[in-house]
Amino acid sequence: MDEIDHRLLGLLQDDAGRTLFELGELVGLSPSAVQRRIARYRADGVLLKEIAVLDPRRLGPVVLATVLVTLVHETFEHHRAFAERMRETPQVQQCYNVAGPWDYVVILAAPSIRECGMLGNRLFKSDDNVQRYETLVVFDTVKTGLTIPLSV
Amino acid sequence: MDEIDHRLLGLLQDDAGRTLFELGELVGLSPSAVQRRIARYRADGVLLKEIAVLDPRRLGPVVLATVLVTLVHETFEHHRAFAERMRETPQVQQCYNVAGPWDYVVILAAPSIRECGMLGNRLFKSDDNVQRYETLVVFDTVKTGLTIPLSV
DNA sequence: CTCGTCCATGCGAAATTATTGCGCCTGGGC
């Protein structure tokens, strides 16, 4: 993992659509060298996959919301069950188990406020093990991404 | 925007690494038809870009945190300044302007708890316009992604 | 100091994938 690896991973995080030739020019390597490095990232599990980023606003109405959740029981099994439900719900974009008074931060995407509320009901209100949850409806997305900062 | 478009966009959101041939098989179109549709998504701004998803844990230590922020002044200019700072800070992965007692939800990625704290100090504590902020350190990432649910 | 090994590289051929022109078909408007 040298500096070129960091530059490459940074470039890929930002835009995975570039050709090996372009990447090679940007980091000063031949296409084949770039290709071999990328294959190594995949094999090592550093590079998980490539995904398309869509513009929610161009896909008909989409409402995002951040939900803060506190559970009643904190056993391993309860956590597992909750996490499982989050994973299998397509409208759950992200879910983090966090420290502090709240147990989970969940980010939801739904077609309308109404459906967002219904989703909240279904996921949290009807879950006996959810003590309390608070929905923060998103007005505006200032920044989005999954970019991990790489040591510069 | 027919059903095939939805299927295609869904597939691309999940994995943009597939060939046009594979996509064609999955939706029942020829590679060139798939290619033309994808070109259209790009032109229409539906498909913004493709990015590589990295595994944070394989990149040395990474700490994620969710930060809830309330501002003092709510003028347009104050909001703009805050948003601008979030956008230009690489460790800020996501930032949402939300309804309710909190004004912003920010997701940070830093190499350690310590640096996460320092980042919080720099971004929020030394900002006179931040009234209060609360950091929820992430223990575990249950689910991650930017996937927009498409009507099924 | 020199030899041998291990990697990573660049080059270039070969294979795969993406792009584009063309003719065809379908469905809606008139």
Add this chain to the structure above:
DNA sequence: GCCCAGGCGCAATAATTTCGCATGGACGAG
């Protein structure tokens, strides 16, 4: 019923990726 616009598949072409091979530097053992 006719015409046009739009989308399709096919096939040729262009671009990109993949892979074998030879080279050269780093490093350790002899």
